[in-house]
Amino acid sequence: DLDRVWWKEAVVYQVYPRSFNDTDGDGLGDLAGVVERLDYLDDLGVDVVWLNPVYESPGVDNGYDIADYRAINEQFGSMADLDRLIEGLHDRDMKLIMDLVVNHTSDEHEWFRRSRAGDEDYRDYYWWVESEDEEGNPVPPNNWESFFGGPAWTYDEESGEWYLHIFDTRQPDLNWENPEVRREIKEMITWWLDKGIDGFRMDVINLLSKPEGLPDGTDPEAIVTGADQFVNGPRIHEFLGDVYDEVLAGRDVMTVGEMVDLTVQEAREFLYPEGDGMSMAFNFDHMRLDFGPNGRWDLDDWTLRELKATMSHWQYGLAGRGWNSLYLNNHDEPRMVSRFGDEAYREKSAKLLATLTHTMQGTPFIYQGEEIGMTNYPFESLDEVRDVDTIKNVEVLREEGTVTDDEEIMRLVRHRSRDNARTPMQWTAEEAHAGFTDGEPWIGVNPNYEEINVADARENSDSIWHYYRDLIEMRADEDVLLYGDYDLLLPSHEEIWAYTRTLADETALVVLNFSRGTPRFEPPEGLAGRDAELLIGNYAVPVESVEAFALRPWEARVYRLD
Numbered sequence: 001d002l003d004r005v006w007w008k009e010a011v012v013y014q015v016y017p018r019s020f021n022d023t024d025g026d027g028l029g030d031l032a033g034v035v036e037r038l039d040y041l042d043d044l045g046v047d048v049v050w051l052n053p054v055y056e057s058p059g060v061d062n063g064y065d066i067a068d069y070r071a072i073n074e075q076f077g078s079m080a081d082l083d084r085l086i087e088g089l090h091d092r093d094m095k096l097i098m099d100l101v102v103n104h105t106s107d108e109h110e111w112f113r114r115s116r117a118g119d120e121d122y123r124d125y126y127w128w129v130e131s132e133d134e135e136g137n138p139v140p141p142n143n144w145e146s147f148f149g150g151p152a153w154t155y156d157e158e159s160g161e162w163y164l165h166i167f168d169t170r171q172p173d174l175n176w177e178n179p180e181v182r183r184e185i186k187e188m189i190t191w192w193l194d195k196g197i198d199g200f201r202m203d204v205i206n207l208l209s210k211p212e213g214l215p216d217g218t219d220p221e222a223i224v225t226g227a228d229q230f231v232n233g234p235r236i237h238e239f240l241g242d243v244y245d246e247v248l249a250g251r252d253v254m255t256v257g258e259m260v261d262l263t264v265q266e267a268r269e270f271l272y273p274e275g276d277g278m279s280m281a282f283n284f285d286h287m288r289l290d291f292g293p294n295g296r297w298d299l300d301d302w303t304l305r306e307l308k309a310t311m312s313h314w315q316y317g318l319a320g321r322g323w324n325s326l327y328l329n330n331h332d333e334p335r336m337v338s339r340f341g342d343e344a345y346r347e348k349s350a351k352l353l354a355t356l357t358h359t360m361q362g363t364p365f366i367y368q369g370e371e372i373g374m375t376n377y378p379f380e381s382l383d384e385v386r387d388v389d390t391i392k393n394v395e396v397l398r399e400e401g402t403v404t405d406d407e408e409i410m411r412l413v414r415h416r417s418r419d420n421a422r423t424p425m426q427w428t429a430e431e432a433h434a435g436f437t438d439g440e441p442w443i444g445v446n447p448n449y450e451e452i453n454v455a456d457a458r459e460n461s462d463s464i465w466h467y468y469r470d471l472i473e474m475r476a477d478e479d480v481l482l483y484g485d486y487d488l489l490l491p492s493h494e495e496i497w498a499y500t501r502t503l504a505d506e507t508a509l510v511v512l513n514f515s516r517g518t519p520r521f522e523p524p525e526g527l528a529g530r531d532a533e534l535l536i537g538n539y540a541v542p543v544e545s546v547e548a549f550a551l552r553p554w555e556a557r558v559y560r561l562d
């Protein structure tokens with residue numbers, strides 16, 4: 001008796017609309033551009049599209065600064081275009097989830113304009129605090145820092161008070177203590193669901209509850225100062241439980257909460273079936289493995305042993321008590337093949353990483369361009385960077401004297417900038433700007449588009465793109481890959497990641513070589529000698545039974561055992 005649920009069996013494809021496909025020549029992707037590519041997504045075989053924010057916004061943080069939750073940013077098109085997108089997806093048996101950004105709004109949101117102007121009905125929609133030192137000079141109310149660098153507080157001359165923003169100064173935090181805020185948000189969510197969308201990706205959803213008195217952060221290891229106070233704050237489960245009970249319960253929707261600093265134990269409290277009803281969570285543990293001692297803007301090497309340990313911990317920890325999301329990159333992270341794979345073995349390693357995300361237990365998330373093995377961008381100057389997070393954090397590194405050397409800064413940017421993932425989708429080598437736009441793209445197209453592009457990948461039956469299509473089809477057909485238990489083999493092996501998936505009497509075996517070398521795989525007792533069928537692999541291999549064998553560089557194999 002499997003707990004069969006559609007979102008467990010689905011494969012999600014993330015569309016970053018700004019960089020997907022431009023139909024009106026303004027250099028920015030648009031909704032009509034997504035509609036134009038629906039057959040493309042259908043051919044690939046994905047089930048759900050997650051669309052990054054397309055709401056009315058000044059675009060300080062590429063749409064994560066929302067000025068009107070119920071309007072579409074003109075740059076992306078109109079509400080009619082969005083309706084066409086929903087319809088086009090549903091016609092093809094696909095679903096749409098949208099970004100829900102309710103920790104903060106834009107400073108141009110009507111609520112904030114009124115709040116700032118001192119309108120009594122709106123003042124408490126946000127966090128306003130009066131705070132000065134002994135001489136009467138304004139000082140921030142506490143030591144909290146913004147994720148984008150610098151203090152999480154901005155002083156407003158007009159009212160002589162400070163407002164809170166955990167992200168950019170133009171992204172003020174909503175005050176969830178205020179029942180009016182909660183009512184407005186629940187109404188807005190209902191409005192979107194009534195429109196026919198199938199769920200939400202919930203932006204930084206575990207930051208909503210701030211502790212009374214807004215105390216200083218005290219954990220020096222926190223991801224940013226203050227995170228120990230505002231991550232999973234005191235009323236977080238009350239707030240999310242209420243949204244679930246009043247709005248989501250009884251609707252067949254999928255929700256995925258992006259949660260900063262989440263542990264497995266905490267995750268269970270948010271997730272279906274034990275917690276607040278959320279379908280799944282994005283955790284960041286594996287995204288931290290290459291942070292240096294000074295955090296995200298400090299580079300270190302990750303090791304396979306750590307990656308295995310981290311992701312396996314989530315596999316075991318949520319087994320039967322939640323459901324994993326499986327991702328290795330998104331619009332905030334570098335390209336996975338450049339980070340966890342090997343550009344010198346781009347095709348092999350991209351296929352291997354895809355094998356991993358499609359054969360662990362959980363729902364795979366493909367970030368646009370991943371299916372053709374797009375890579376990081378060769379940034380040479382900060383002029384090529386658009387992202388507020390990179391620009392601000394680099395400023396802070398310079399100011400604080402942590403990193404001052406230009407070459408070192410550019411090395412950091414090439415490894416860490418969110419813009420690595422935000423360059424335009426590479427459709428074809430035949431047209432200018434990789435076929436993304438007829439105008440001037442808002443950010444540079446990776447010059448490698450002549451080699452890496454959708455048109456060529458679809459022509460070549462051995463391409464990464466075809467491998468993704470095969471993986472998606474295979475996973476959908478194999479209950480053992482969807483629902484089977486995960487068991488890690490050889491936990492301390494430094495090059496091989498191997499595991500089994502088991503469901504009643506069915507077993508699948510996955511063997512992945514994360515190296516350029518040719519390590520030998522020795523099957524453990526119980527597996528050795530069993531009849532095997534190769535379900536998929538990134539090299540040709542004749543297989544009849546599970547024997548010891550030497551793997552080739554970045555080789556991936558998935559067997560079904562008899």
Ligand code: ISL
Nearest residue numbers: 061064101147167203204287332389418
């Ligand atoms: O990008 C990051 C690297 O791990 C984080 O600092 C990121 O800002 C954090 O994960 C939250 O991300 C989400 O909310 C932000 C927005 O800028 C991101 O694009 C979004 O995914 C604020 O809304």
